[in-house]
Structure formats: structure tokens, C-alpha cells
Amino acid sequence: xxISDLSRQKVRRSGEELVxxxxxxxxxxxxxxxxxxxxxxGGRFHDRYVPDMAxxxxxxxxxxxxxHGLVGLEAHYPNEVNDETIDLFxxxxxxxxLRLITVVPNLFYEAQFExxxxxxxxxxARRAAIDRTITTLExxxxxxxxxxxxxxxxxxxxxxFGQNHVLARDRFAEGxxxxxxxxxxxxxxxxxxxxxxxPNIIYGTTSEALLLCQKVEGLxxxxxxxxxxxxxxxxxxLNPEVGHMLMALEDLAxxxxxxxxYGRLGHxxxxxxxxxxxxxxxxxxxxxxxxxxxxxxxxxTCGYSQHFGIDIxxxxxxxxxALVNCMDMLKAANERINGLDHARIAECVENPAGNRGVxxxxxxxxxxxxxxxxxxMD
Numbered sequence: 001x002x003i004s005d006l007s008r009q010k011v012r013r014s015g016e017e018l019v020x021x022x023x024x025x026x027x028x029x030x031x032x033x034x035x036x037x038x039x040x041x042g043g044r045f046h047d048r049y050v051p052d053m054a055x056x057x058x059x060x061x062x063x064x065x066x067x068h069g070l071v072g073l074e075a076h077y078p079n080e081v082n083d084e085t086i087d088l089f090x091x092x093x094x095x096x097x098l099r100l101i102t103v104v105p106n107l108f109y110e111a112q113f114e115x116x117x118x119x120x121x122x123x124x125a126r127r128a129a130i131d132r133t134i135t136t137l138e139x140x141x142x143x144x145x146x147x148x149x150x151x152x153x154x155x156x157x158x159x160x161f162g163q164n165h166v167l168a169r170d171r172f173a174e175g176x177x178x179x180x181x182x183x184x185x186x187x188x189x190x191x192x193x194x195x196x197x198x199p200n201i202i203y204g205t206t207s208e209a210l211l212l213c214q215k216v217e218g219l220x221x222x223x224x225x226x227x228x229x230x231x232x233x234x235x236x237x238l239n240p241e242v243g244h245m246l247m248a249l250e251d252l253a254x255x256x257x258x259x260x261x262y263g264r265l266g267h268x269x270x271x272x273x274x275x276x277x278x279x280x281x282x283x284x285x286x287x288x289x290x291x292x293x294x295x296x297x298x299x300x301t302c303g304y305s306q307h308f309g310i311d312i313x314x315x316x317x318x319x320x321x322a323l324v325n326c327m328d329m330l331k332a333a334n335e336r337i338n339g340l341d342h343a344r345i346a347e348c349v350e351n352p353a354g355n356r357g358v359x360x361x362x363x364x365x366x367x368x369x370x371x372x373x374x375x376x377m378d
Contacts, residue, residue, distance in 0.1 A: 003187050004146065006234050009260035009302050014350065018301070022342035027300055027334055031327050032072035032101050032267075032309040033062065035080050037281070038319050049315050055085045061320060063096045069327050072101035074149070074309060077136045079106055089143065101146045101307060102189070102267070105129075105136035108153035108197065118175035119155040119168040119202060130175045137183035146307075147187040147266050149239050150176065156198035169202055173212060177219035180235065184224035188216070189239035189266040194248040196279050205248045206255040209238050213264055237266030241311055242295070243273035243281055252291045253298035260302035268299075269311040270330065281313035283322055285329035290367075292329070297337045340366055 013021050038061060039053035053061075062073055073089070075081045081089060081103050093099040107117035107129050115122055117129035133150070140148045155172055157163050180188060190212055194204040203212045213236035217229060225235055238259045245255050259265040272287040273280055285292050308330060314322030341362060348359040361377055 003185070003228070003233055003235075004266075004306065005232075006237060006263045006266060006306075007232055008263075009265055009304060010263040011303065013301075015346070019343045019346050021303070022300060022346070025300060025303055026338055027296060028305060029069060029327070029330055029334060030071045030307045031069045031330075032074055032307045033065075033070060033323055034074040034309070034311055035059075035062070036076060037311070037313055038062070040313055040315050043315075055080065055088050059088055059092045059098070063092060063098055065320065065323055066096065066098060068324050069331075070098070070323070072099055072307060074102050074104065075100060076104045076106045077132070077139055081139060086139070086143075093143075099145075100143050102149050103136055103139050103143065103145060104149045104151065105133045107132065107155075108151065113154050116155045116168070116172075118152070119172035121168075121171075126171060126175060130179055133176065133179035134182045137179060137186045140186050141183060147189045147237065147239075149189045149191050149267070151191040151193065152201055152203055153193060153197055156195075156201040156204070158199050160200070165202070169212075169215075172202060173215045174219060177216050177221075180216070181220055181222035181225060184222045185228065187235055187237055187266060189237045191239045191241060191244070191269070192248075193241070193244040193279070196247075206238070206240055206245065206250060206258055209240075210259065210262055210264065213237065213262075234264050234266070237264040239267040239269060239309070240265075241269035241271070242284075242292075243269075243271045243279055243311070246273040246275050246288070246291070247277065247279060249276055252295035256295055256304075257298045257302060260299075260304065265299075265302070265304060265306065267306055267309055268304075269309045270326065271310070271312050281311060283312055283314070283329070284310070284326040285333065289329075289333070290363075293333050293337055296330070296333055297340075300337060336366055 035058050038058040039050055042048040062070060089100050107113060112125050112128055118126060120126040137148055190209045192204050192206060192209040193201050195201055203209050216236050229235060240255060240259060242252060245252055270284045272282045272284055274287055310323055310326045312322055312326060344362060348355040
């Protein structure tokens with residue numbers, strides 16, 4: 001598929017123009033899911049609770065969820081997508097219309113990446129990471145995906161003392177640029193995370209990931225990539241994950257809007273997460289549902305039109321139930337924000353001195369519509 005245009009995310013609106021946009025634009029809840037969590041494995045402290053599932057079973061299950069709004073899948077190379085399974089994904093696309101929207105290079109698990117992948121100071125390991133990224137981009141192009149997510153989960157440091165952080169960041173960005181020029185015309189969506197599995201991961205926050213996007217694009221030299229960027233195409237974008245953002249103590253609406261400000265929100269990953277805790281991948285809305293609503297409203301404000309990826313770890317419930325719950329939660333939250341008084345909210349934001357406490361009162365009534373005995377709004 002052609003690379004989608006993200007530039008509309010950068011449009012600034014205020015006053016009546018913003019109200020007209022909020023009243024006319026609705027988020028298109030196109031859901032995707034990672035096939036890796038269809039049969040969660042064991043963790044550091046416990047065995048797996050569900051049996052493994054063949055890829056054929058996972059794809060059959062996914063096809064059955066299309067009636068609930070699932071339109072795409074996400075997978076890693078070489079874990080889920082490889083020579084033995086690639087035709088299965090092609091069949092799911094051709095027969096049922098369920099396509100892979102991204103293939104992710106696994107740059108974080110194997111022993112060869114003990115000291116990092118694209119940022120590794122060990123040239124053999126770094127070369128293997130670059131080559132794997134190149135192969136994964138080629139698979140993305142073969143499968144006609146929308147982008148390739150890159151997650152620098154093992155690229156970072158344990159002890160900060162004496163580390164040459166600048167060179168590590170240079171190696172990562174230069175390796176990514178080399179791979180992109182080797183397979184031009186494929187968008188990369190970087191997925192920041194502050195820690196885990198490394199105690200400190202480079203480019204781990206939303207703002208750092210935006211800097212990486214600018215740095216990598218500045219390093220691209222291939223004719224096709226340069227031509228695309230000259231036309232305004234963002235070849236580097238972000239795939240922020242709700243859980244990772246909350247691990248970094250970020251405010252969801254603020255962080256999402258920051259990415260949209262630069263026209264780089266290529267995809268989103270949804271779950272829920274306690275602030276500053278380990279990565280839990282809870283179902284959407286289980287923790288901080290108000291953050292989910294605020295994030296959706298921020299995306300509505302920015303005119304976000306990309307997919308909503310579900311990234312969860314349903315260890316103790318059937319994956320079908322978990323995915324349906326997550327999709328239902330986003331549908332319900334989206335319906336609620338669509339029904340708000342957008343003009344009154346815009347007035348509260350643009351004239352805060354004249355509307356003290358009014359926004360909070362609006363949200364109380366929206367979240368508890370059947371509550372009785374509430375005060376008069378006026």
C-alpha cells in the first residue's frame with residue numbers, strides 16, 4: 001500500500017474551526033492485534049498458563065474476530081513470520097481480507113544482542129541487527145504492509161557511568177538509516193519505552209523518539225527516500241504504546257498531541273498500565289480509563305486516521321474475550337467523547353478564567369449519566 005499521509009495531523013485549529021472539526025470528525029476505530037499474545041508464554045516468575053497455539057489456529061481465531069472490528073495483524077520476524085508461515089499470512093489476507101499491517105524485526109531477544117542490537121558496540125552483533133532489519137523491511141514490502149515497527153528494547157545501558165551515550169545513539173540511528181536506504185520506501189514506526197528489558201532504553205520517551213525521527217531522516221541518502229521526503233512524506237514515524245507512555249510517567253493526551261504536532265503518528269498501541277510500574281499490558285481501560293478518554297479526545301482533535309493496535313498480555317482469560325473487551329472499551333469511550341458538548345469544552349479551554357470548574361462538571365455528568373441529585377450546572 002502507498003505510505004499514508006500524516007500531514008493532516010499537523011493542522012492547528014481553535015475557536016469555531018475546532019468546534020466544527022470536533023462535531024464533524026469521528027475516529028475510525030480500525031483495530032489490529034499482535035499475533036504474539038494469542039497464546040501467551042510463561043514469564044520470568046511463572047510457567048505459561050495456556051497451551052501454545054499453531055499459527056493456523058491463531059489466524060483462524062483472528063479471522064473470527066473481524067466482525068468485532070479487527071482488520072489487521074502485527075507480527076515479528078523471524079518469530080511469527082518466517083519461511084514456514086508467510087504463506088499462511090498471505091492466505092488470510094487473500095481469503096478473508098485480514099492483512100498484516102506490520103512486520104517487526106526481533107532485535108531484542110537473542111543472546112547475540114546481549115549488549116544491544118543496532119546500537120551495539122560489538123560490530124558482529126550490530127551487523128546482524130542491520131541485516132535483520134533489512135530482511136524485515138523486504139518482507140514488509142513483499143507483504144505490502146503499512147510500515148515496520150522498530151522497538152529498541154535491548155538497546156540501552158545498565159550502569160550509566162562512563163557510557164558513551166552519544167555514540168550509542170549514533171550507531172542506532174545510522175544503522176536504521178542504512179537499512180532504510182537498502183530497502184527504500186518503507187516507513188519505520190519507532191516504539192519508545194523507557195525501561196525493560198534493559199534498565200534504561202535509548203530513545204525511550206515520546207520526545208526522544210521524535211528526535212530520533214529527525215536524526216534518521218537527516219541521514220537518509222537514497223534517491224527514492226530523499227524524493228519522498230521532499231514531497232512531505234514522513235518516513236520515520238512513531239508507534240506510541242499507552243503502557244510505555246505511562247511507564248515513563250507521560251500524560252497520554254499531551255504525548256499523543258506532541259507526535260501529531262509533527263505529523264508523525266503512524267500507529268498506536270493500546271492497553272492500560274499503572275504509572276511507573278513494570279510493563280503489564282493490561283486490557284484497555286482497566287487502569288486509568290479517564291486517560292484513555294482524554295487520549296482519544298486528543299486524537300480526535302488532531303484528526304488521527306490510522307489504526308488502533310491492541311497490545312495486551314491476556315494470561316488469565318481467553319484471548320478472544322480480552323480482545324473483544326479492549327475493542328468494546330475503545331468503542332464505548334469513543335462514543336462518550338463524541339457525545340460531549342464540544343463547543344462548551346472549547347470555551348472552557350480557551351476562556352479558563354470564565355469557566356472555572358465547568359470542564360470538570362461536564363465530565364462528571366458525561367461519566368455518570370444516570371447519577372441523580374447532581375447540582376445545577378449553572
